[in-house]
Amino acid sequence: MQGTSGPSVKAAIIGASGYTGAELLRLLTLHPLVSVVTVTSRQFEGKKLTDVFPHFLKSPFSELQFEPYNSEKIAKNCDVVFCCLPHKASFPIVKELYTINPELKIIDFSADFRFKDPKTYEEVYGVEHSAKELFGKATYGLPEINREEIKRKSIIANPGCYPTSIILGLYPARVKGLIDTSFPIIADSKSGVTGAGRKASLSFTFCEVNESFKAYGVEGHRHAPEIAEKLNLPAVRFTPHLVPMNRGILSTIYFKTEAKKEELQEIYREFYKDEYFVRVRNSPPSTSDVAGTNFCDIYVTKEESTGLAVVISAIDNIGKGASGQAVQNMNIVCGFPETTGLELFSNWI
Amino acid sequence: MQGTSGPSVKAAIIGASGYTGAELLRLLTLHPLVSVVTVTSRQFEGKKLTDVFPHFLKSPFSELQFEPYNSEKIAKNCDVVFCCLPHKASFPIVKELYTINPELKIIDFSADFRFKDPKTYEEVYGVEHSAKELFGKATYGLPEINREEIKRKSIIANPGCYPTSIILGLYPARVKGLIDTSFPIIADSKSGVTGAGRKASLSFTFCEVNESFKAYGVEGHRHAPEIAEKLNLPAVRFTPHLVPMNRGILSTIYFKTEAKKEELQEIYREFYKDEYFVRVRNSPPSTSDVAGTNFCDIYVTKEESTGLAVVISAIDNIGKGASGQAVQNMNIVCGFPETTGLELFSNWI
Amino acid sequence: MQGTSGPSVKAAIIGASGYTGAELLRLLTLHPLVSVVTVTSRQFEGKKLTDVFPHFLKSPFSELQFEPYNSEKIAKNCDVVFCCLPHKASFPIVKELYTINPELKIIDFSADFRFKDPKTYEEVYGVEHSAKELFGKATYGLPEINREEIKRKSIIANPGCYPTSIILGLYPARVKGLIDTSFPIIADSKSGVTGAGRKASLSFTFCEVNESFKAYGVEGHRHAPEIAEKLNLPAVRFTPHLVPMNRGILSTIYFKTEAKKEELQEIYREFYKDEYFVRVRNSPPSTSDVAGTNFCDIYVTKEESTGLAVVISAIDNIGKGASGQAVQNMNIVCGFPETTGLELFSNWI
Amino acid sequence: MQGTSGPSVKAAIIGASGYTGAELLRLLTLHPLVSVVTVTSRQFEGKKLTDVFPHFLKSPFSELQFEPYNSEKIAKNCDVVFCCLPHKASFPIVKELYTINPELKIIDFSADFRFKDPKTYEEVYGVEHSAKELFGKATYGLPEINREEIKRKSIIANPGCYPTSIILGLYPARVKGLIDTSFPIIADSKSGVTGAGRKASLSFTFCEVNESFKAYGVEGHRHAPEIAEKLNLPAVRFTPHLVPMNRGILSTIYFKTEAKKEELQEIYREFYKDEYFVRVRNSPPSTSDVAGTNFCDIYVTKEESTGLAVVISAIDNIGKGASGQAVQNMNIVCGFPETTGLELFSNWI
Missing domain, CATH: 3.40.50.720 (NAD(P)-binding Rossmann-like Domain)
Known part of the structure; x- marks a missing residue:
């Protein structure tokens, strides 16, 4: 073209x-x-x-x-x-x-x-x-x-790739004042291996990554302050993990809220209704739904027994x-x- | 659009x-x-x-x-x-x-x-x-x-997906009369798992395919007669294999020939010079070069010690x-x- | 033998x-x-x-x-x-x-x-x-x-496989009274595909699982009450995920605690010192460390800024x-x- | 122990x-x-x-x-x-x-x-x-x-790993004089990535190997002379390929023979009957059958239309x-x- x-x-x-x-x-x-x-x-x-x-x-x-x-x-x-x-x-x-x-x-x-x-x-x-x-x-x-x-x-x-998935996943709730900040916000993220960049490194050779799953940066990762700043939060608990696949980040995000499930879902849907690249979903997304694209797919729900909202946010980390x-x-x-x-x-x- | x-x-x-x-x-x-x-x-x-x-x-x-x-x-x-x-x-x-x-x-x-x-x-x-x-x-x-x-x-x-990769890989040599048909032509093909279609089947569940490699249809496969007919050959030895990946076929094809390596390479290049979707390569292709596309990438060489031409042909099986x-x-x-x-x-x- | x-x-x-x-x-x-x-x-x-x-x-x-x-x-x-x-x-x-x-x-x-x-x-x-x-x-x-x-x-x-990884990951802290139960405990778990059992099912065919990552059972999973009962807790937030690999569960577990990092690490080490099958680690484990074995590898740390302890627990789900x-x-x-x-x-x- | x-x-x-x-x-x-x-x-x-x-x-x-x-x-x-x-x-x-x-x-x-x-x-x-x-x-x-x-x-x-799979796959036929050496013997082999050894190298990073399949050493590989010498053959056409998995080699071997399928199968079975580590199979093996073991699984058959015997031989390349x-x-x-x-x-x- x-x-x-x-x-x-x-x-x-x-x-x-x-x-x-x-x-x-x-x-x-x-x-x-x-x-x-x-x-x-x-x-x-x-x-x-x-x-x-x-x-x-x-x-x-x-x-x-x-x-x-x-x-x-x-x-x-x-x-x-x-x-x-x-x-x-x-x-x-x-x-x-x-x-x-x-x-x-x-x-x-x-x-x-x-x-x-x-x-x-x-x-x-x-x-x-x-x-x-x-x-x-x-x-x-x-x-x-x-x-x-x-x-x-x-x-x-x-x-950053992680911040994109996490900020978009929290933004509507944050803007609408639905996050109870007396409880820490937790972002448990999982990334494909392209996130590590293209370089010769023993840690990212095929055999050491394939058929394995692990957390890394557990003591602290540079993306946490980026997330906190953009959401105007004092701190966010962020744990990245490495998934044996090429592309994709899925962030599972937890925050305390008084809001009900339906309310959250409605707010997210309304918030992003004019954003082409954010697709608020009726069910949890897979990273393969967004691989190779510029979409961020988001699902939000609430667990009444623990009072926690759970947001699942999926992007292609290099998309x-x-x-x-x-x-x-x-x-x-x-x-x-x-x-x-x-x-x-x-x-x- | x-x-x-x-x-x-x-x-x-x-x-x-x-x-x-x-x-x-x-x-x-x-x-x-x-x-x-x-x-x-x-x-x-x-x-x-x-x-x-x-x-x-x-x-x-x-x-x-x-x-x-x-x-x-x-x-x-x-x-x-x-x-x-x-x-x-x-x-x-x-x-x-x-x-x-x-x-x-x-x-x-x-x-x-x-x-x-x-x-x-x-x-x-x-x-x-x-x-x-x-x-x-x-x-x-x-x-x-x-x-x-x-x-x-x-x-x-x-x-068929296999015939596409094999016919395109052999066609220039066949048309130019460079294949010694007194020796059987062998197509050893390897396919990603989408080739099996989308259906619930124990044989194609993740765990039974992942981290494994095998041949199948070893006693005969329906694509062999399709290949033989289109190339006007009495028979072709065809062995398909299953690769633990989603997309792609790589066919490694052997035939006896008097032609030299450079001659073969020149003939292939010339034969496909106006075909947008065939890329005659200077080095052996990977299936990832063509995944998601309509390209067929082909490399041809010759081993003098055995008199065999070797053609490597890569396509996306569902492309x-x-x-x-x-x-x-x-x-x-x-x-x-x-x-x-x-x-x-x-x-x- | x-x-x-x-x-x-x-x-x-x-x-x-x-x-x-x-x-x-x-x-x-x-x-x-x-x-x-x-x-x-x-x-x-x-x-x-x-x-x-x-x-x-x-x-x-x-x-x-x-x-x-x-x-x-x-x-x-x-x-x-x-x-x-x-x-x-x-x-x-x-x-x-x-x-x-x-x-x-x-x-x-x-x-x-x-x-x-x-x-x-x-x-x-x-x-x-x-x-x-x-x-x-x-x-x-x-x-x-x-x-x-x-x-x-x-x-x-x-x-259950998930409860094994989560209960072992929380038990020392629970027994020692180190978990602040006024905040929900969160177990974010990731499992290989053998956990789904051996059956023909479209959802677990190779191509639909490979190169993708997702959460499931987000609205509630039967393993949550099993975990809560064995730990004598009113509720645990449990989110399982599917990793494109055959074997392994990694659970990332978060709880509020007053305890310091070193204190937690010492308590875990002491608690399991006579348990052959629990290996308290100095660094976060990978599922490949335990694949094919009966070990549970555990790492515990603490983030002072959020007050959260983070436990990483790895097992082979079918081990x-x-x-x-x-x-x-x-x-x-x-x-x-x-x-x-x-x-x-x-x-x- | x-x-x-x-x-x-x-x-x-x-x-x-x-x-x-x-x-x-x-x-x-x-x-x-x-x-x-x-x-x-x-x-x-x-x-x-x-x-x-x-x-x-x-x-x-x-x-x-x-x-x-x-x-x-x-x-x-x-x-x-x-x-x-x-x-x-x-x-x-x-x-x-x-x-x-x-x-x-x-x-x-x-x-x-x-x-x-x-x-x-x-x-x-x-x-x-x-x-x-x-x-x-x-x-x-x-x-x-x-x-x-x-x-x-x-x-x-x-x-060598490739020679082990190929020599064991050809030895009974060679010893019994069943190989028509007027035609080249072809060994088309596929290996898991551990075969490349443990080293930092861009070519073997996860993302460049995963979801791809390719041939390498197409112009000649050092294992070919090893195979030829041990089988007392002037030359063998050998093409190695890289499979996106950790362990395993599957060699698909072709040779011309006058022998019938049943004769070949009987000869192989008899030849290896006292060899614990060679399992002559009734059907083509998968590499997962032998991963982590010292077995070599072999299947042999014959295609009458092309006069070719086909041997499938599977080992764990690091077993x-x-x-x-x-x-x-x-x-x-x-x-x-x-x-x-x-x-x-x-x-x-």
Whole structure:
């Protein structure tokens, strides 16, 4: 669909050889209004994209080559930049690109601009932030909770995958004041393995992950403060787990509430009725319902005997949890219809 | 994308609640020129499509309901029918629909019209064929080998999944006379589990398939005569195996040849140079390169010490091996560009 | 190892063709003091064991044949009976066997004798219990919490798989009075697919489970009252989930406590120091650490910011969660060393 | 079972932190006549065994610690050494140990002493062999084909995993002269991922292997000459494939023969009737039948239309294909009953 007439923005992808980069490229093959002009990778610099990702043979991107990062070239030739680097690696590059071209729209996949205050970032990530002055230009890119802010900013901090699933799962109840905060809120999350990123690591080799299930980050995980801040809560108990599958996050969330089951269900349904990418479900979702898509499927219920609401929230961690959400954010900042290129449904099986 | 302006054909899917039906629906959400007006299912008759397939919530098909099969309604209201029934169940329905409306285009997923001669069918499937008179209206729907024939026929017999991978893998060598037929041709194929269809069965429960690998149909499989007929060979040794994954067929094919490696590679590349859906590769493909797509990825090489050519051919068994190919065939019979709605790339991970 | 000298008890397995039956047989190939004389199965009656389970070729059981259930034969010829039937199917058989031979030791895998009071059973399972008079002869078979009782009883109600993991994970804290019961206790459990039993079912076919993760029984599950009763708690919030793997349960358990992390860890370590089958860990366990074994691996920690203790408990659902525990119970009722035949370590990969 | 009375040999495992090392340790927990006194690992030197392999907590090996390799200590204190190193790393160590103590029994997992002639090794592996003089002390450790030789030698070259499955699958037909060698013999093999060894590598990370199937080593694999030599054949066409599962190899082997199906089946059954570890099957085996065991399950049939015999041979690649076979070889060289510690049956599910 590339190359058809109509308006078109030029995009660069920095760090395009990882899982989020590959997913972004896949989604953009279906986007009629974007052309990818530059992909960078340190590891695969000089290689053809299709030598690294042969599944893109015959795609609109089949002639791309992984380039070294060149700030001038990207900042001057592109309208949008997707920065798919890890935290700490990202802010110097964002700063450089912004300095060269303040008109550039930057979608940053890292945690570097997610917090309201750089101090929180420095505490949580244990890193000194050298682009503090850009926080005023940046915002958190979860459109369902701050779409208007996104439209006005240059740097969009694409949310973490776990926070996306958990914030969307708690937001209606939080906004409506239905959460009894005298009891801790618990988010027990389970993620597919793409969440670990694309790197050689003994812990993520096939045999060590396959046919096993475990919790990790049990003593504390960096996504907990991100969740707490966005929900304006003092603390959230967050336990991530690793599921032997590629894609998907399912968060099972517990909070104390006076609200009844039907009331909760009605409130969630009403709250998200105009949000295309949130599907409030009549029954608990599976991650396979959303794999490969930008949907967040949510089910809410209540157990009277314990007074607990239970929310089940499912996303694709590299879809709505990363690259899908990045495209959604790009659509917003570029003024495209928000669902452009994202009306994709799960392969399911 | 449904409901946009432009020409549109109306389609029915008979037996839409299986894996090929679900995949067809998924592909058609991306097809700009087709609207699905009827889906039938005996098992789920009366249920909403999204109760059975919640992954289609918010899709263009979210209001569809599984209906009982009604030949009059389908034959008179539709332009194209996809018949996703098993062999023997299919021919009475094809006959009925054709009798009511000979203008209807019928894409049949079963084996019922795949052979040139009904006698072969009766021998291989052990079934009496009661619609023998329709063989003149039918053709084998493998566009890369008989596109012109497909354009002229009303009933398109969508090929078997294994035969698709094997025929495409052998066709250039066969046509060019490079196969030494004094030695048996061997196709050792490995399939994901969707190939078994969607049904409750102890043999295909998760635990009995997971973490295991086996051959089946070792004494003979119905796809062997289909392969042999289309390649005009007396016999082919075909051994299918079951891989613990959802999608994909990889066929490893051996034949004796005088041709050299480079010669073979050049011939294959040249033979398929205008076929969008066949990607002749420089290195052996993985099934994940083609999962969710209509591509057939092929690699050919030669071992001088044994005189054997080795062809590795990968497809998605429910993509190019079933529903993708059905859409390709529909595009041909409807006069649409052949790749319409099929320029999709693999999720890869 | 069968047939060596030394004392030997004769065992029957009723309903031996399921997953728990197969696992029990596997474990008993390594038990020096038991011979299996009868295996029954309705579905496979008359078939050789090795036709159904070819992995037992050349085992001590290779000559066994699945027989119809014959109460006289079993009650009179055997010392121990393993009854691997579902709830409701079990109590009539237990009653019949007990009536014929009150000396028989019966290990019942079902829920039929797990509760203290038949009324609770009738409420939870919605079934009238017609062997209420046997509750006095029965006890709950979780040796780590009631070993002495097991020694004195004829009918041992083998615990549910989820309750085993959760009760062992909470027991030390409960006994020591460390759980603040003014807040609900939450057990978020994740199970492999063998937990669903061996039956043809669309919901558990490979493709519908593979590459997906979901919660089920969200509105209430029968294991919750079993857990609450054994821990003497009014209610426990229990959410089970299905993991795409064969074996293993991991329960992530949350409770409010005043206790400190180190205090909890010391108490757990001390509490289980003489229990061979409970391994209190220094770091969170994976299910692969315990797959194929009778171990329960437990890790406990505390999050000061929320005041929550977090316990991670891992078992093999058909090991310590079913057949392994059954062998442990058999060892106790037969007066064998409790670890006999169970000193097996995980395949790990 | 360690520490019981009776004769006992002392064993060392060099390179014990890989998959074959872990499997060997697991098998030796069940061996009554061996105690493991030393485990070495460069990567984990100084760590407790149970810090690296927590699944061995409470095992007889729970107090072991990974040590640096010390030739004097091992050669003088041990009776048997298992050398689990890759090719080229192994022969200097074997040489050193043998030189210090020629009475030592060395089971070598590498390819370094598998060929009859060091020249073949040097050609195939492209390495100069500096312990050529030891070939006279060494033999190929496939007991079913050269048990007597094994008894007489000090260095046992444990066979490759693929060769084990293929040689056992072809041996009866080859010995009986039933293979028509005017046509190439084809071995199409499929392996689980443990075959790749335990190392951080992008190619073997979970997401890149999961839900995919591929061939590799298509232009030639080092196991082909090993197979050809042991079967005294000029060449064998061998194609390995990677299956998304942990354990197991299934080889599908084709050869031309005049023999009939029943004749072949009878010959195979007769040939292996006294071999405990080879189970000639009535139907094609699955890899799950043999996972975790030392069995090789074989099925043979014949297709008259193509004149091809088809042999299906299944092993656990790290069982009979590596560590199980190593224990079997140890039993032989130590004069123990050959099945000691190996009468284990598959977990199956």
